[in-house]
Amino acid sequence: MINLRLYLVTDDTLARGRPLPDLVARAVAGGVTCVQLRAKRASSRAMLAQARELLARLRPLAVPLIVNDRLDIALAADADGVHVGQDDLPCREVRRLTRPGFCVGVSVSTVDEARAAEAEGADYLGVSPVFDTPTKADTPAATGLEGLRRIRAATRLPLVAIGGINPDNAAAVRAAGADGLAVVSAILAADDPAAAARRLAR
């Protein structure tokens, strides 16, 4: 099973012109253990190229790359897994189309969604959003720490918390049951992504 402890999700818009593979490499140097490529506005071919660029940097470091939504891109790039939301391919379809060991994460915001994803064979759950965040539009209501605790009690799967996670609330989120912390802007928008990752990893 992959190490979900500090999970970086990429974003097309936050890098401020800095090359994404460099930012990701610096974040890994600071303690990121897992990277998810999210590129909602890229063409399929551009996203495949991004996935391959990231894999070339991450494979030598034994840091896994998970692809958001696009199972075809994940398979073509030979990434380590895919992360699907409630509007993406159902987990059971991803399982049916992939090899044993391929990692499948599912975004959930309720206990019912968590139980369904576990029943369909998810490897981990992304509890999303724990707090409100400007990074994603059209997200469900924030679960809060209380909602995270309820999901923790309902499933044995590892939980990655995402949405408004920062160094100030990281300890409370872990205490509420998160095995890992996922961040986007807290690392990618930072002037020093390595230092930002280090603060979160502590």
Place this chain on the structure above:
Amino acid sequence: MINLRLYLVTDDTLARGRPLPDLVARAVAGGVTCVQLRAKRASSRAMLAQARELLARLRPLAVPLIVNDRLDIALAADADGVHVGQDDLPCREVRRLTRPGFCVGVSVSTVDEARAAEAEGADYLGVSPVFDTPTKADTPAATGLEGLRRIRAATRLPLVAIGGINPDNAAAVRAAGADGLAVVSAILAADDPAAAARRLAR
């Protein structure tokens, strides 16, 4: 090999509120031999549902369903193939990830693109756009009948012409080397899709 003679490409916006599976079924009754599901704005899950709905109507009629761009949706729905453009997954990646017999079409607008797609194992080429059309933005320059003839001379693959095809120019497009005619609005935006397909099929 599938029958490409009259090839309908769907569009999210042209149906004017009429259910897409009904429009497609009427088009097939009028002579459409192959359907491509294109749904650039739909979520993955919604597109999978659309693919399954169309397959439920098309399989009993032995009319194949090709999925635009999204190989993962095509695989999950067990569609007959995928159609990729120059910004989508490369044909060779699609081939590597799919079973023998899975149909792969590639959009080309130049002789070089046609030769490359043939070398990568495409089953057919979509020559696109032959004429200028309002349906797709950001398309390359129209090939015209002359460009279609040049591509015809450069490849042995079946060619489907798309872009501005209508009953008035259909005979000239076929005379220039197109094995099939692909249309979007000429059928989907018609008040009577079956009659529109019949006019094109003649």
